[in-house]
Amino acid sequence: MIARIVIPVILVVLLTDWYVDRRFICMCRLHRKALRCCWWLQTTLVVVYSVSLALSKNFAPDNLNLLSRYLLLLTVWILPKLVFVVCSALGWGHCVYHKTKTNWGNPIGLLCGFILACMSIYAYTIGFSKLEIRHVTYYSKDLPQAFDGYRIVQFSDAHVGTYGETRAGVLNAAIDCMNAQKADMIVFTGDLQNMRPTELLPHQKALGSLKAKDGVYSIMGNHDYAYYIEADENTRKANLQRMMDLQKQMGWQLLMNENRVVRRGTDSIVVAGMEYEGKSVKVPNKGDIKKTLHGIDSNHAFVVMLQHDPTSWRTDILPHTRAQLTLSGHTHAGQVEIFGWSPISLLYKEWGGMYYEGRRAINVSTGLGGFVPFRIGCPGEIVVIELRKDK
Template identity: 50%
Template sequence: MIARAPYLFLLLILIPDVYLDLHYWCHKLPVGRRVVRWIPSILLVAYTLMLTYEANFIPDNPTILYIYLLLLGLIAVPKAMYMVLSVLGLSVCKLFHRKKNYGNLLGLLIVPVIWYIVLYGSFVGFKKLEVNHQTYTSEALPKAFNGYKIVLFSDAHVGSYTVKDQWILQKAIDSINSQKADIIVFAGDLQNIQPQDLYPHMDILNKLKAKDGVFSVLGNHDYAYYLGCDDAMKTANCRETVSLERQLGWTLLRNESQSIERGKEHIIIAGMENDGDGKKFPQKGDINKTLKNTTDKEFVMMLEHDPSAWRRKIIPDGRSQLTLSGHTHKMQFSIFGWCPMSLTGKEYSGWYREGGQALFVTAGLGGLIPFRFGAIGEIVVITLKAQ
C-alpha cells in the first residue's frame, strides 16, 4: 500500500512540519526544541521508508501497517489540517487586512476532533455491528418467493482479525445465523490478500447455515491481485482461495448461475466475477456467460462485488432485476450521516434503481484497515415481496 505512492505519505508528513518550522518554531524556539518538534516526523519518515520495501500490498504481519496508519492519523493528519486552516487564515488576513489569524484557532480546535475520530474508529467503531433490514418488491418475483429472506454480507476481510479479535467475526456469524434466512449471500472480499488469511477463521465461517445454502462471489482481494509475486503464483493462490471457500460448503459462483425452486416456481441466483476498472481492480466479469441459461421471463438475483459493473454491464444486459454488491465499504467513514464518497456520484451505499432494475450496495462487514467511523459494519436482511 505505502510502496505504491510513498511520496504522498512523505509529503503528508514533512510539509506541515516545514510550514510550522518556518512560520512559528524558528522564530520562537531554540534549536534544541525545534529538533525535538521534528523527531515524530523523522521517525514517521523512517517508518514510511521501511514500508516502501514491502513487496505485497500489505505486510504479512498487518499489525505493522496498522500501527503506522494509527500514528499517521494521530500525528501527521492533525498537523496537515492545522496547516491548511492556518494558510486559509493567513489568506483571509491578507485579503481583509486583519492581523489575527483565526485559522490557527480553528486548527487547534480540530486537532482533538481528529484524535477522537482516529481513536474511536480504530478501537470502538470497527467492533460495532448493525443488522440492516430492507424490503424489495418486484412484479417479476414468483408468488412462491413472497417473503423470501436473504441475508447479504460482504467485505469480511478476515485477515484483519487477530486471534484476540475473532469474537468480532464470531458475533457477525452468529447474527447472520440468527436471522433464519432462506439464503445467505456473500458479495466478495473474504480475505485481505492471500488464502492464508482464512486459515485461523475456517471453523467460524463454516458455521454459516441457511435453508438454500450460502452463495458467494470473489472480490478484488480474493484473486491474490495484491501479492508481490508472478502471475503463476497469483493463480495458485487464487485457486487455493476458491478451494477454501468451497470447503466451507459455500456455492461459489464464477460467471455462472443456479436455480432455486419453491414448488413449481423458481428464481435464478447468478454470480459474476469481479468486474472493476481493469486497472486498479480486476475486470473478469462475463455477463453473457453468467446468464447463458436464463430467459427474460425469469427473476434473476445477481451477485457482483464491484457496484460499478451495474451500469457498465448489468443494466445494458437487462436480465437481472436485483443486484447485490459490496466493495465500497461506504468508505468506512461518515459523519452525521454524510459520506465523502457521495461526492463521486457513484453507487456506494444503499439502494439504486434504473427502470425495472435495482442495486443494493452494502457497507460491508470489516475492512482491510480495521477502522470504521460512522459507516458501521453491517449485515443486511432483505425480504422479497411479490407485487
C-alpha cells in the same frame, strides 16, 4: 498502496514540521536545542517509516499491523498537524494584513486538529467494531408466488485478514447475528481476504458455521484473486485455487460465472454469481454474462445476480440481462460517511443502499470489514432483504 501517496505525505510532514519549528519551537527560550532535536527526530522517523512502507513490493506489507499503525499515525498526528498549520498560517496572514497581534488561527487549529484526532481514534476502535442490520424489502411482479416473503441475508467485504486475533470477536458476533436472522439464503458478495487465502484459516470454522435453508452462496471480489501480491503465475494460480477450495470446505457454494436454481414446489428463482467485472486497475475483468446465465430462461426466470463491483450493474447487467435484483459490495462507503454523504460518491453512482432503474434494483452493501480497521459514520453492515410479490 503507500507508494501512491508517499511523496505528498513526506512533503506535508516536512513543510508542517518546518512551520512549527520556525513559528513556535525557535521562539522558546528554554531548552530550545533539545526541543528542536526531538522535533526533527520524530520527523525523520516518520519519513523513514513512510519510505520503508512505500518500498514494499506488494500492495501492502506482509504484516498488516504495520500498515494499520501507519494509517493511524497519519490520521491522528500528521493530518491534525496539517489542519493546525493551515489555520495558524491563515491566522498569521490575517494578523499581518490587519496589523493585529492575536492569531486566532492557533487555538482554532488546535481545536480542529484535536477533534480530527479524536474522530480517528474512535474510527479505529469503536467505529470499526460497530455492527448494523439494514432491512430492505424488494417488490417484483416477476417473483413466483411461492417465494413471497423469501429472506436473503447479504454480507460483503469481510476482509477477514484485518480482524486477526484481537478483533475476531467482531467477526464472530456478525456471524452469530446472521444465523439469528433464520434466512432462507445467505449470500456473500466478495472480498473475503485482503491478499492471501491463509488469512481465512483462523476464521474458517466460524465462517463455516453460517447456515441458511437454501445454503450460503458466494462470489469472488477483486481482493480474492491473487493480484495483490507480487508472485509468479504458478503461485498466483495456487493462491486462487486455495481460496476457492477453502470456501467450498466451509460449505459455501462459490459461483464462478455460474448459477443455481432454488425451488419451492413448482416455483423457482435463480441465484447467479458473476466473476469480477469492474474498475480495479490490478484485477482483470473476468465476468461473463452469457456464461453466468447459461441454461436460464431469461424471459421468465426471477434472477438474483451477485456481482462484487456495482459499476457492472449499468455497464453489463442492465443492458444485457433481465436480472431483477443485483447484490453488490466493493465500495465500503469509503468507510467514512458524514450526514449521509460519503467521499466515495464522487467515484460511484451506486455506493451504498438500494437503487432502482424502473422495477429493477441493485443493493450495494457498505461492507462488514475493510482492508484497514477504520470506520466512521458507516458501521459494518448485514443486509436482510425480503422478497415480496408485487400484486
